[in-house]
Amino acid sequence: MIDNLLKEAERERRRELEMEARKTIELRARLPGIVCETIAQLSEQNIDDARCGFAPETIQAIANTSVIGLRYRTRIESGWR
Secondary structure, three states, X not given: OHHHHHHHHHHHHHHHHXXXXXXXXXXXXXXXXXXXXXXXXXXXXXXXXXXXXXXXXXXXXXXXXXXXXXXXXXXXXXXOO
């Protein structure tokens, strides 16, 4: 009887560990995308903050340039794969 209870407890613990491992694997798979999204949001916020609320046309007039829009690209490479 006790042996059966111990075996059942061991199986239950193994199932819990397997579920935890699956969650960890899923998070690791999603992590590069999460990091890229976060950096893109921060980069966009930094650009908006640097403008200090001025319209692009105002910056264009002050800087004497025809550039109105900014494009930026962020690339993340994972070295642990």
